Structures are given as C-alpha cells and as structure tokens.
Amino acid sequence: MTMPVAPPTELLAFTVDRIEVGVFAVDRDFRIVLWNRFMATHSKRSVADVVGRNLFECFPELQQKWLERKINSVFVLKNYAFTSWEQRPFLFRFHHNRPITGGVDAMRQNCTLLPLKNASGEVELVCFTLADFTDTAMYQGCLNDAIVELEQEKSAQQILIKKLEDAQGQLLQSEKMASVGQLAAGVAHEINNPIGFINSNLGSLKTNVEDLLAVIAAYERADTVLAGHPDLLGAIKMAKTAADLDFLQSDMQSLISESLEGVHRVKKIVENLKDFSRIDNAEWHYANLESGLESTLNIVWNELKYKTEVKKEYAGLPEIECIGSQLNQVFMNLMINAAHAIAERGVITLRTGFDESSVWVEVEDTGSGIKPEHLKRIFEPFFTTKPVGKGTGLGLSLAYGIVQRHHGALDVKSKPGEGSVFRVTLPRKRVIEDVGGGVGP
Amino acid sequence: MTAETRTDLTEDQRDALQEIANIGMGQAGSLIGKIWGEFVNLSIPRIAHLDRQSIPAALTRLVGDHSVNAVRQAFHGSIRGEVVVVFSGGRDDELRELMGYEEADSVEEQELLLDVANILVGACLGGIAETLKAEIGFSAPSVMGLDISPALLIRPDELNSGRALFLEVRFTLEKKSLASHLVVLMPEDEFFVLGQALDTFLASI
Amino acid sequence: MAVSVLVVDDSPIARKMLIRALPSDWDIEISQATNGIEALVAYRAGKVDVMFLDLTMPDMDGYQVLETLRKEDLNCLVIVVSADIQEKAQERVQNLGAIAFIRKPITAEGLAEVLKKYGIVV
DSSP states (O other), X not given: OOOOOOOOHHHHHHHHHHSSSEEEEEOTTOBEEEEOHHHHHHHTOOHHHHTTSBHHHHOTTSOHHHHHHHXXXXXXXXXXXXXXXXXXXXXXXXXXXXXXXXXXXXXOEEEEEEEEEOTTSOEEEEEXXXXXXXXXXXXXXXXXXXXXXHHHHHHHHHHHHHHHHHHHHHHHHHHHHHHHHHHHHHHHHHHHHHHHHHHHHHHHHHHHHHHHHHHHHHHHTTTTGGGGOHHHHHHHHHHHHHHTHHHHHHHHHHHHHHHHHHHHHXXXXXXXXXXXXXXXXXXXXXXXXXXXXXXXXXXXXXHHTTXXXXXXXXXXXXXXXXXHHHHHHHXXXXXHHHHHHOSSSXXXXXXXXXXXXXXXEEEEEOSOOOOHHHHTTTTSTTOOOSOTTTOOSOHHHHHHXXXXXXXXXXXXXXXXXXXXXXXXXXXXXXXXXXXXXXXXO | OOSOOTTSOOHHHHHHHHHHHHHHHHHHHHHHHHHHTSOEEEOOOEXXXXXXXXXXXXXXXXXXXXXXXXXXXXXXXXSOXXXXXXXXXXXXXXXXXXXXXXXXXXXXXXXXXXXXXHHHHHHHXXXXXXXXXXXXXXXXXXXXXXXXXXXXXXXXXXXXXXXXXXXEEEXXXXXXXXXXXXXXXXXXXXXXXXXXXXXHHHHHO | OOEEEEEEOSOXXXXXXXXXXXXXXXXXXXXXXXXXXXXXXXXXXXXXXXXXXOSOOSSSOHHHHHHHHHHTTOOOEEEEEESOOOHHHHHHHHHTTOSEEEESXXXXXXXXXXXXXXXXXX
C-alpha cells in the first residue's frame, strides 16, 4: 500500500471549478470570493464580473433579508444550512437542462451552505453548493400527476360502482314488483273463473229458491182442503215445525244474498288486483288516477285500517296518459310510508288537483315527519330510517324513478313532529323522449 | 431503569453525557440568542435508554397529546444518529420574522419549519460534538409530519434499532410563542462509539 | 490557613472537572454539595470562603442560593459556573451578588485568570 498523497492544490481547484455542481463562497460582508464554472455558465456572469462584489448587489433578485440571516446563522453556529427544491424551487433563476423537452420554468436546486473554518476554528467563509434537481423534480411531478390521475379515476370508478349498484337495486325491485304483479294477475285470473260460475250459480240458486218458496206458499193454500185428513195435516205440521220453515224461508234468502255480496266483494278485489298490476296493460294508456288511488288503497287497506283514518279530497281528475300500474306502485309506496310514519293514530289525506296541463296527487300524513338533514337524501337508493328489515330504502327512489319517467315531479314538505306531504305532479299528456325509453333516473 | 443491558452507557458515561449536554445546550442557547436576538429558555436535557416500543409513548409524554409538526435531521461523522424537532407551538408570523422571511414572501410553512429546526439542531448538536471533540456533519432536514399525533411520529416497527438513546431538550423563546422539543435518537450500535468518546472525555478531566 | 472552598453542582462530573481545574498550588480545603439546600447547610456550618455555584440544579437552584445569601446578608465569595452563558443570565447573577461568572466547560487557564482578576489567588 502506498502512502496516501494529498491531492495537489491545482487539482482541487480544477475539480471545484469544473464539477457539474454550482460552487461559490461569500465572506462575512457577503462578498463573493469563489465562483465556479457551473455558476458562471448558468448565471452568464463571469468570475471577473462577480468576484469581490456583494452577492446581493450582483443578484438583486435574491431574497436578501432571508438569505442574509441564513448565511449569518452558518457563521455563528459554524453549522450547515440547506434549501430544498421541494419547498424553495430555486435560489438562482437558471435555465434548466431541458431546453427542448422542458416542462418547468427554471432549474430546480438543492443548496447546501457549508461553514469554511480557518485554523483557529472561526468560520471565515460560507460556501454554497448548488445541485441541479430538475430531473428529480420532473419525475416527482410526473409521479404526482399520475397519483392525482389515479385518485381521480378511482373516485370516478367508485361513483360508477355506486351507480351500478343503484341501478341493480332498482332493477331487482322492479323485477320483484313485476313478478308480484304477475302472480297477482295470475291468481286473479284463476279466481275469476270459479267466482264467475259461483256468482252465476248463486243467481240461479236465488231464483230457484224463490220459485221453490212460491211453490210451498201455493201448497199452503191447500191447508183448509186438508182439514178432512187430520193425519196428513198433522204430518205436514210436524215436518214444518221440525224444519222451522218460517225461519228457513227468511234465512235462505239472506244466506243467498249475503253469499252474493261476498262473491261481489271477491270480484272487486280481483279487479283491484288486476287494476293494480295491470300486467295486461303495462303500456301508456289513459287512466283515472283517482280510481288508481282507490284500488291501491284497497290493496294496502290492511296496513292502514288499524291506526289511520283516511280522508279523501278528490278534485275529479281528468284521465291522463300514463302507465297506470307504475303510478299505482308510487301511490302504494307513499301510502305505506305514510302509515309507517304514524306511530299510534293519525290521519292520511289523499288529495288531488289539476290544471290545464298537469294533475297532482298528494298523500299527506300526520306522522313523525322527516328530519331536515334526511330530507335531501330520502330519494337516494338504499336510504332508509326504518329499522333493518322493515324497509329496503328503495321505495322512494323507485317512486322517484317512475315519476321521472313520466316527466313529472315528486316533491316533499315535512315538519318533524307534525307530518309530511308528498306530491306527485304529472303532465296530462305523455312527453315523448328524444332517445327511446330511458332506464332508471 | 432496571438491569442495564451490556450495550447501555455506564452510570459514569451517562453523567458525563448529561454534563456535556448541559454545556452544549448552554452554548446553543447563547448562539441562538445571538442569531435571533431573543432570550432562549432551555430545559435541562433528559437522557434515557429506551426500547423501541416505548419511544412513541415517551414522545407523547414529553410533548403532550396534541397534534404537532415535526422535522427530522440526521447527523453523521464519528457519532451518528437522528434528531427529531417537534413544534408544538409557535405562530407562523413570528417564526417568519425570526427567519427573515419578507412579508410578500409566500414561502411554504414547511421551509420555515425546516429552517428553524436546522438552527436548533445545529446549535445543540454542535455544542455537544465540540465538547466531545467529535466531528459531525448534517444531512438536509426533512418534514416528518404535519398536524399529527406525536405517538405516530416514530413507528416502532419501522425502527432499525431495538434500543435507542433518547436525549430530550425543551426550547422556548421568552418573547415569542415558539415552543419545541428536540429529541436526539442514537441507535444501539452507536452506544459503543459514544461510550468511547465519553470515556476519552472522562479521562481528560 | 487553608481557604475553604465549596463546590456546588448536581453533576459529579462537573464537580470533578472543576476541582481538577483549581490551581494546584492553592492551599484549600474542598467540600462539595449537590444542590442549593446542601450548599446553605454547609455555609451555615461556617466553613465557606469561596463558593463555586452551578445555576441549574434540582431542589434549589443557583439563583435561589444567591437570593438567600443576599437576603440573609451572608458573606462569601460566589463564583457562578454555568453552561447557560446568555448575557441575561450573567447580568442576573451579578446583580444578585456573584463576583464572577465562568462558563462551562471549565478550563484551568480560564479559572486561574478569574481567580487572579478578583485577587482571590495572588
């Protein structure tokens, strides 16, 4: 091993001058005493131009007060100081090494301030090294841009996923409703036939019984003639008493008329079911919303009857062009929500009104009302304040979608503790959309 | 502390380090006072050997359980380690004035913290190194965390050293609201080197 | 007759450094205290001519010792030895009656100079 040899001073000087890092030094009066080639090239100020002169005089664009303090702290503390491109992009405004492909306005710089001590340990000069960090800054910039882009894409995807989920939820719900409707229609159809012949048979039976009773009445007129045949008369009397013929006569008639009434009620329910589901007519047609309200009310009556009084304030709506079965779903949702909002007892008012271009239907309740912070969100899919299992959070969003498809509006007014009013406003005539039939809201 | 592990500093070495730190902080206070023209209050340095798991809790105990800004800076040379400067008070405008930022200077708050931290670290460590006759240099400081809980500053599982020497000093300026804690952390494998330097110091007195 | 010197510092190293730095030809009797309370106990026992006093100590610090000495009109030469070398600290202890202020780390030369300057050692 050879003895280490201190590099010759000229070599050191050469290196400092030619190194691809800015090197310069100032004394306590901020006079420049060293200025290497990198500094000269980039600042376009030669050694002769700056050495011996005050740094801030040569470069008035420098932030004097701040930099003076920084340099002073190095003199006093005999310690390093730094600047980083991340916080302070550059100390000197130099052109960067990307004149063509550019992208930043000036060279990004990391600077180190070094104390240069004399033999007695005092700091005589502060030396600056200035490293070009433009490339790093550019890469960092690209990385940051990419991260921002990714984040944006991610949130866009999340929104999309949410939309898809909503759409799927609506689809599921409308499928469910449709199959319930289909089932109801099928059942209604099946019941319709037997009810038809029961009805007609009961009608015939009624006539038959009446005829039969007329015959018995005719026979009774022969009682006097039978006076001479006490045995026969006695037997007839016994038979009449045993059968309680007087009661039988009145009871048979009321039995038949009660049965007929019952059959009529069944027929009406079946009709309501068919009306409600309208699986036979899921298309645009003219319909009376008040009769739609009536048939829907009959369907949900069981939910309402124990705790609500239903008031009707119908204005006598004209028929409007609509998909009646879908609107009935809307009414049903509003009525069931109204009933759920009422804890003990309350009133549900069904109200209608119209003008020359539109009609409206209101469902008002005297229930608990909706909190202001929930009001904005109630039409969102899956939003529910009902306990788990009691509501899917889809009813109102579904209703909203249906009303939207009719180019109508679904509005709500509510006061916590006093109740809510939902109003469905619909155009009287169908609005034809530009692009086919839209799916979902 | 219970049974000392083999690598920990001896009682004498810790006494010496305590005294050296006292001296270093005294010099630091005087130098900072000169730079900023402000009277500096410096607490007596506290020294402890800590297992890495207990470092977050120790930090929280020292600085208080509120959100802080923090800067880290490494020192290297004949001894090496890292310094964490935790700022728990201090108004921006006052710090700006101290560091000579112009009014119109829309510099990021981060640079301000880095500048202040660099001065505190340089003054304190410089004083200690000088008394120990150790040559040290510093890397550029970097931001560790902004507005975060002190317990989250140092994550034990990210530490390379199982045990660390923990030296803490509290700074306040008399007329400004700046309050900060300076925590010097030295890794286990440096204990020996530091111990040697302390022994040299002890032998010289 | 030997001069009695009291060295007050909570750090044993600091006391050791100071005692090492005292002039070897000075005829003295050295005692030590680790805080202000101990220092006052020693003083009241009546055997302190010169006191080397640290400022930052637990229990009773150097400033409090100086205040007590002055309040009770006690008489001894106090030389403050401190790492806190800010001018304000120096001013404060001199106002409290300390005759000199020596900065840590203490050196034999520095100490000799102060002792000479105040005529404690000729």
